Amino acid sequence: MKKYSVWTLITTLMIFFSSSALAALDIQITRGVVRAIPIAIVPFDENNPNSPNDISRIVANDLSHSGQFQVMPQSNLPQKPHDADAVSADLWKTLGLDDLVIGSSVPTGNGQTKVDMTLLDLFHSNQSTPTVLMRQSYTVADSQTRALAHHISDIIYEKLTGEKGVFSTRLAYVKVTPLPNNPRHKVYALMVSDVDGHNAKPLLTSTQPIMSPDWSPDGKQIVYVSFETKLPQIFTSDVATGQRRLISSFPGINGAPSFSPDGRSLAVALSMGKTNPNIYTIDLGSGRLNQLTNDASINTEPSWAPDGQSILFTSDRGGAPQIYSIDLASKQTQRMTYLGSYNASATYLAGNPTKISLLHRDDRGFNVAIYDLQSGTMQILTQGGYLESPSPAPNGRMIVYSTNVGGRRMLGMVSSNGQVNIRLPEVSGDAQAPAWSPY
Amino acid sequence: MQARLKQSFGFSFVFHIFIAVVFFVSLSDSLMNIPPASSAQEIQDNKEIVNAVAISENDLSQEIRAQQAADAAAKAKAASEAKQLAAAKAQALAQIQQAKQEQAALALKQQADAKKAADQLAQLQTQQKQAALQLAETQAQTAAAAKKAADAQQKALAAQKAADAKRAAQQQQAVTAQKAAATAATNTQMQNEINRYVGLITQAIQAQWTQLPGVDQQKLATTMLIRLAADGTVLQVQNVGSSGNPALDRLALTAVYKASPLPVPTDPALFASFRELKVQFSDN
Numbered sequence: 001m002k003k004y005s006v007w008t009l010i011t012t013l014m015i016f017f018s019s020s021a022l023a024a025l026d027i028q029i030t031r032g033v034v035r036a037i038p039i040a041i042v043p044f045d046e047n048n049p050n051s052p053n054d055i056s057r058i059v060a061n062d063l064s065h066s067g068q069f070q071v072m073p074q075s076n077l078p079q080k081p082h083d084a085d086a087v088s089a090d091l092w093k094t095l096g097l098d099d100l101v102i103g104s105s106v107p108t109g110n111g112q113t114k115v116d117m118t119l120l121d122l123f124h125s126n127q128s129t130p131t132v133l134m135r136q137s138y139t140v141a142d143s144q145t146r147a148l149a150h151h152i153s154d155i156i157y158e159k160l161t162g163e164k165g166v167f168s169t170r171l172a173y174v175k176v177t178p179l180p181n182n183p184r185h186k187v188y189a190l191m192v193s194d195v196d197g198h199n200a201k202p203l204l205t206s207t208q209p210i211m212s213p214d215w216s217p218d219g220k221q222i223v224y225v226s227f228e229t230k231l232p233q234i235f236t237s238d239v240a241t242g243q244r245r246l247i248s249s250f251p252g253i254n255g256a257p258s259f260s261p262d263g264r265s266l267a268v269a270l271s272m273g274k275t276n277p278n279i280y281t282i283d284l285g286s287g288r289l290n291q292l293t294n295d296a297s298i299n300t301e302p303s304w305a306p307d308g309q310s311i312l313f314t315s316d317r318g319g320a321p322q323i324y325s326i327d328l329a330s331k332q333t334q335r336m337t338y339l340g341s342y343n344a345s346a347t348y349l350a351g352n353p354t355k356i357s358l359l360h361r362d363d364r365g366f367n368v369a370i371y372d373l374q375s376g377t378m379q380i381l382t383q384g385g386y387l388e389s390p391s392p393a394p395n396g397r398m399i400v401y402s403t404n405v406g407g408r409r410m411l412g413m414v415s416s417n418g419q420v421n422i423r424l425p426e427v428s429g430d431a432q433a434p435a436w437s438p439y
Numbered sequence: 440m441q442a443r444l445k446q447s448f449g450f451s452f453v454f455h456i457f458i459a460v461v462f463f464v465s466l467s468d469s470l471m472n473i474p475p476a477s478s479a480q481e482i483q484d485n486k487e488i489v490n491a492v493a494i495s496e497n498d499l500s501q502e503i504r505a506q507q508a509a510d511a512a513a514k515a516k517a518a519s520e521a522k523q524l525a526a527a528k529a530q531a532l533a534q535i536q537q538a539k540q541e542q543a544a545l546a547l548k549q550q551a552d553a554k555k556a557a558d559q560l561a562q563l564q565t566q567q568k569q570a571a572l573q574l575a576e577t578q579a580q581t582a583a584a585a586k587k588a589a590d591a592q593q594k595a596l597a598a599q600k601a602a603d604a605k606r607a608a609q610q611q612q613a614v615t616a617q618k619a620a621a622t623a624a625t626n627t628q629m630q631n632e633i634n635r636y637v638g639l640i641t642q643a644i645q646a647q648w649t650q651l652p653g654v655d656q657q658k659l660a661t662t663m664l665i666r667l668a669a670d671g672t673v674l675q676v677q678n679v680g681s682s683g684n685p686a687l688d689r690l691a692l693t694a695v696y697k698a699s700p701l702p703v704p705t706d707p708a709l710f711a712s713f714r715e716l717k718v719q720f721s722d723n
Contacts, residue, residue, distance in 0.1 A: 024715035032648030123696035162686030
């Protein structure tokens, strides 16, 4: 009898809810406003509000550089609470914010810092108290606070956008500085930095040019071209230990190395004593060569497809540089780009197998663009006109490049929709040939 | 004709054979019957003869004469008897023939009678049948007439009823039409108001729905069930159809709460439609 009445109740409720759901008026929202998420990062450490190592500042920079967040300037903050209980959602809501990051960073005295972080959602309910989306506590060495800040940026980014953040990844690039005592000579350094340009360290220095760095898929090796013997050779360097290995020293050009997705081989441009390079693969285990292109045009800048089955490259076989793709099994070549008189330096964008980033020249000069292989549309992201070496982030959301600013080369980043374009902190000398690391 | 002659010829031949046989049998019978009597006489006679050994010759001749006369008489008597028998036979034959004829005639008569009777019976039956038919027909006619009458009556009644119903329906229709027109007008007006507010709510939420730059929100649909207070304040939001991406679901949720209070009609009758909203976010 009791069971019966329970079932009756359940059935009644089900009928009630299903009918009430049916009765609900339908509203179709088919377009929103393309914009960044408005967020505020409250300073974690009020005692050192202008410290470059202040976690809140690093997080604010990371998020704003991504193009996915509109970070409220610290000077506009109405309050600087550290405790979630002290936050009035209504106050922050009126400022047009969606989310709020609060926290604290307290040195514990033994060279360590205790960091607390709370991500608050102001619109998760109709309550005036905000909803805690995430709360984390860390204790790290003082030297690791920047890394921790990037990690916090990553988890906030992923929580709010649904995609993995790239703030803990790194950049490799070549820094060129004049010799202090002989400005006509230069020093070339293979640099590795945080993705915001900070924490830059040389992996290798040379008085001869270093070119074309590329990361191994596990992020542990960098392959590059060095002219240290006055002739181009291809080396790998272990990022942690600096240990080097000579990979290719064939007659003529040894250029543009690119790690395969499985990390077992390289695609390279070799001239083999002729005047023009062709595309080859080198098995890193056996050293075995496999020639892919074989003609008299310039074939260079190989870049693997994510599935490792084909390789994009730049060739002037059609009269001007354009992007081609060659299938490794069949060696069949297909021209990929037709728009414009110059397309080079192509790389597949992560997460979207139909889009490639490339360097495109039109009447505005050389700019970073995204070309959609499916629709054949070219989206030009920058306006500088003197851009080089575009390299996309592992989430495909940003592209790092080098550009000419006042006669010097600097690094910049553009979001893949072109909305956010930033310059990385100035380095002494020229920064060129950037390569974005994997996750 | 010849066949018939042959038949009657054969018939008379057999008949004569039959007659001859009958005659012979009866004759032999009379012959057989006579001797025992004579034998006994003879034995008596023989006795007498033995006894009369001493009888005179005269007696003997007398006896012979008597015997002779007796023989003649017997012969005559036999002839006469044969004659009589033949006559009787003929008479019997005639009688048989007559009987046969009579019998045949009788059979014929009987046959005729039977036929007549049968005919009469058949006639009678036919008459009866006819009578029955007539009766049935009459009855049927009567029934049909009755039915027709009833039908007609019913029809008339139904027609009356239909006419009544039609009139009633027409009246009802007129009333309904008037009512419907009134309701339709009200409904249209209400629907217009509802549509207007649906548009306002759509705009309000769209203005708050953040689409992340470069994030492919295509093919992602989120459905939220929203409960509203009478002033349009969002009381509760329930995700009833996730896009599969929690971050994008959250952006939709944020849009709803950010748009709160939503524009809703103040008329309670109209607001009833807005108490619950099913909001589907889909980018296309």
